[in-house]
Amino acid sequence: MNHFNSIRELLNTLNRGHKLLAELFEKRKSLSYKYEYALDVLDGNDDIIQLLINKDIIRQNGNFLELDDQFLQFFEQILEVNEEINTSYINENIRQVKDEYMLYYLQANSDGERYKYLKAVKSSLRKIGRITVRNILDLTRNIENTFKTEPNYKIKLSKLEIHKQKLVAIQQLIEQTEKLITEDELTFFKTATDEELRTITIQLRLELTESRQNLIETRKQIIEYINQIKYQSKFIEKLRLVKYLRDQYEIKAKTNLVELINNNKATVFESKPSYPLKISVNFLQTDAGYEVVRKLSRRIKTGVRPSVQMAEVISEDYLKPETEKEVFINIHEVKNSFTAGGNHLFDFLMNYKFLREVHFDERVTVFCQMISMFEEDFDVTEKFNRHNDIEYAVVYPK
Numbered sequence: 001m002n003h004f005n006s007i008r009e010l011l012n013t014l015n016r017g018h019k020l021l022a023e024l025f026e027k028r029k030s031l032s033y034k035y036e037y038a039l040d041v042l043d044g045n046d047d048i049i050q051l052l053i054n055k056d057i058i059r060q061n062g063n064f065l066e067l068d069d070q071f072l073q074f075f076e077q078i079l080e081v082n083e084e085i086n087t088s089y090i091n092e093n094i095r096q097v098k099d100e101y102m103l104y105y106l107q108a109n110s111d112g113e114r115y116k117y118l119k120a121v122k123s124s125l126r127k128i129g130r131i132t133v134r135n136i137l138d139l140t141r142n143i144e145n146t147f148k149t150e151p152n153y154k155i156k157l158s159k160l161e162i163h164k165q166k167l168v169a170i171q172q173l174i175e176q177t178e179k180l181i182t183e184d185e186l187t188f189f190k191t192a193t194d195e196e197l198r199t200i201t202i203q204l205r206l207e208l209t210e211s212r213q214n215l216i217e218t219r220k221q222i223i224e225y226i227n228q229i230k231y232q233s234k235f236i237e238k239l240r241l242v243k244y245l246r247d248q249y250e251i252k253a254k255t256n257l258v259e260l261i262n263n264n265k266a267t268v269f270e271s272k273p274s275y276p277l278k279i280s281v282n283f284l285q286t287d288a289g290y291e292v293v294r295k296l297s298r299r300i301k302t303g304v305r306p307s308v309q310m311a312e313v314i315s316e317d318y319l320k321p322e323t324e325k326e327v328f329i330n331i332h333e334v335k336n337s338f339t340a341g342g343n344h345l346f347d348f349l350m351n352y353k354f355l356r357e358v359h360f361d362e363r364v365t366v367f368c369q370m371i372s373m374f375e376e377d378f379d380v381t382e383k384f385n386r387h388n389d390i391e392y393a394v395v396y397p398k
Contacts (some may be wrong), residue, residue, distance in 0.1 A: 102188040129207035345395040
């Protein structure tokens with residue numbers, strides 16, 4: 001393996017081949033990613049492909065390429081899309097925290113050594129909580145995918161049984177973790193009076209409580225799926241056997257199927273009873289009742305045709321047109337009359353003769369409208385007058 005000399009070299013290499021790496025990761029479940037596809041992604045730059053191969057970031061198998069397992073697991077863990085449930089990793093973290101880091105912390109003589117082991121404890125506790133929650137989510141998704149997508153009943157049942165065992169393992173790890181932070185290592189938590197450790201421990205307890213509750217629902221779901229598969233598998237096996245005997249014309253000789261059917265009093269073999277009910281008059285007067293009568297008439301074929309009632313003649317008074325007249329104020333016409341005169345706008349509007357009666361409040365509204373609409377055509381002075389407790393600006397035409 002061609003090792004990297006620094007983290008900078010690793011990041012630069014990943015950056016140069018990021019297009020191909022993203023493509024390979026998206027198609028990681030495909031077993032036929034050809035070398036030619038990689039050349040198309042990198043615009044024919046074969047040097048980058050060879051660099052990634054030499055650094056063991058990708059592997060070449062004949063004319064096919066794939067991500068190296070180490071980098072594939074790294075990307076899946078960071079992006080949280082891994083489908084494998086790894087309970088041994090949590091177990092190893094619990095063992096390290098209990099048998100190594102906490103013990104070393106209590107045995108350390110200097111603050112520097114104690115801080116190093118305390119930091120390792122905090123890191124492991126964070127990992128335990130995060131990985132436990134992630135494993136439960138992955139387990140729930142895997143159970144759903146197995147039940148819905150696996151076509152083989154035997155393989156489906158075997159996979160669900162394995163998922164059930166992993167569920168039990170996760171539950172045991174949750175119990176071990178809770179015991180670790182509440183009972184086994186009270187001496188350590190009393191000695192290591194660190195605020196961040198206390199916060200991490202509280203967060204871990206919350207995550208474990210949430211995980212335990214989610215496991216209850218997951219356990220119910222997987223048991224239901226297993227029972228459904230077992231029932232369907234037994235039913236299909238019996239159905240195949242009955243079909244085989246029928247095809248061999250041995251079903252009457254080797255089974256008591258005819259006797260069972262004759263003695264079976266299940267309602268599915270009985271004729272469907274009918275219970276005549278009288279339809280209410282109110283329902284018959286509705287459109288739905290009329291449709292029911294029409295359907296029965298076509299089915300029974302009585303020959304009776306329902307008569308259609310004629311509507312009454314519409315009164316001529318109702319047909320007479322009625323018009324309503326409303327006189328609107330023509331603002332532009334008022335503006336033209338104002339510009340032709342010499343009086344200021346407010347006084348002009350108070351004395352203007354409209355085509356209909358216009359009250360004082362409406363004349364004030366017209367005053368405001370005209371200033372807003374024709375501001376450029378008017379000369380709004382800084383002089384103000386009062387009229388009936390209203391103060392207004394003196395406005396003249398330009």
